[in-house]
Amino acid sequence: MPPDPPQPFEFGPPLIGALLRRPLEVVQARMLARLHERGFDDLVPAHLVIMRHPGAHDRRPGEIAAGSGQSKQAINYLLGELERLGYLERRADPDDRRSKRVYLTPRGIEVGMTMREAVAEVEREWAEALGDDDLEQLRALLRRLAAIVRAD
Amino acid sequence: MPPDPPQPFEFGPPLIGALLRRPLEVVQARMLARLHERGFDDLVPAHLVIMRHPGAHDRRPGEIAAGSGQSKQAINYLLGELERLGYLERRADPDDRRSKRVYLTPRGIEVGMTMREAVAEVEREWAEALGDDDLEQLRALLRRLAAIVRAD
């Protein structure tokens, strides 16, 4: 039942969902770009789920799954790839013999640091455009929001 | 070359990437939940790329692709699904016979409005927790950021 002539429809101004989305995409694109240009060019966006903040180091696969909203199997698949690529290892957990723990290799740690550098770089650019004080204000508000949202 | 004992590694505090990510996930989860409970339960996260702000209405597939960072083929696949599900239609573009234009059906428009309601709902909750003024401050900063980032 197509409108004919088509009925007009406009979203209004962007709400907070759209406002959060674009900057995040910029950050993520920059992370991947820096990784690739520093030689970590076998990493794809899906891998960032594991490597990004707060990181997989010294955590159990199930914890990573719960924290990322993906299934244990999905995380396990990604961990397998990253292990094969030499970014991390899974070792037996001494405290629970069912379980394992993930440890980043030195190369994996480099990835984590590169990602933080990429984000810091974007932050500096934004600080330049917004002003240092306003960026700090933004960060402070987002930190408070993170605390609120953690409850979900 | 696993560290043994494993060398410690900690990300520091969350940078702006992580800070933006969580709230956005909350918004997106809420959108999908509201859609499903209002009967739009054939929509999956991938469809939101088309339905979300600024929407596909009266736009060409190629524009949507460019605006979303996905290939024309990927968008075309999603448009095909959404058309089959009755959320939109593709019609010939009178100005360019190579091209088409996407029009939301009334059902598709309902989806758009439901998504906006879901985001507005989250905004209200955050306003309650942060205070109206601080949420408005956050929105204002994000709007300025959106303008900066649009250049990319």
Place this chain on the structure above:
DNA sequence: GTCATTGGTAAAGTGACTTGACGACCCTAG
């Protein structure tokens, strides 16, 4: 001891993509 629960994982299937190719159409140069 038993038994439901919680750890990780293997295997098969799916679907949201990518890559490559295509015909239709537009648009400018000559």
Place this chain on the structure above:
DNA sequence: CTAGGGTCGTCAAGTCACTTTACCAATGAC
């Protein structure tokens, strides 16, 4: 006008990041 390079959407085939199902081993409550 017409030749040809670029752009439009789309078809087809392949890939891979997942989901679903199922499992076994270890744990912990009783």
